Amino acid sequence: ENGEIVYPWLGISGTTLDDDLARAMDLPVEQNGVLVFQVIEGSPADEAGLRGSDEQITINGLGAIIGGDVITKMNEQTINNFEDLLTYIVRQTSIGQTVTLEIIRDGEPQTIEVTLQARPE
Numbered sequence: 085e086n087g088e089i090v091y092p093w094l095g096i097s098g099t100t101l102d103d104d105l106a107r108a109m110d111l112p113v114e115q116n117g118v119l120v121f122q123v124i125e126g127s128p129a130d131e132a133g134l135r136g137s138d139e140q141i142t143i144n145g146l147g148a149i150i151g152g153d154v155i156t157k158m159n160e161q162t163i164n165n166f167e168d169l170l171t172y173i174v175r176q177t178s179i180g181q182t183v184t185l186e187i188i189r190d191g192e193p194q195t196i197e198v199t200l201q202a203r204p205e
Contacts, residue, residue, distance in 0.1 A: 092174075092203070096120050100167075105150060108148070108150050117188065119150065121136055154187060159176070177200055179201060182198065
């Protein structure tokens, strides 16, 4: 319709997990992934129970927020950074598809299934 492309949507904001964030969360510094900052209410991530960050800290004099889930894989594809996550969603998934996320929550690995929806207008 209207020639518009509608992409699948997870419904989070986040950032690439860097060494400082990993250290602050008591994770190995070599741990890669995406730290979830915020889960948008009513989004696929929200419905699946993904958790955002809620702990304010200071790293090198700058404010940061930690404590959320860290996404490490989607459907067995390793997610090293936020760009990996976006690229995988756009290129490898479709609206209505259920994907398997491997996450770290409170230092423990977990698996969560999320059914992607169309990105809202």
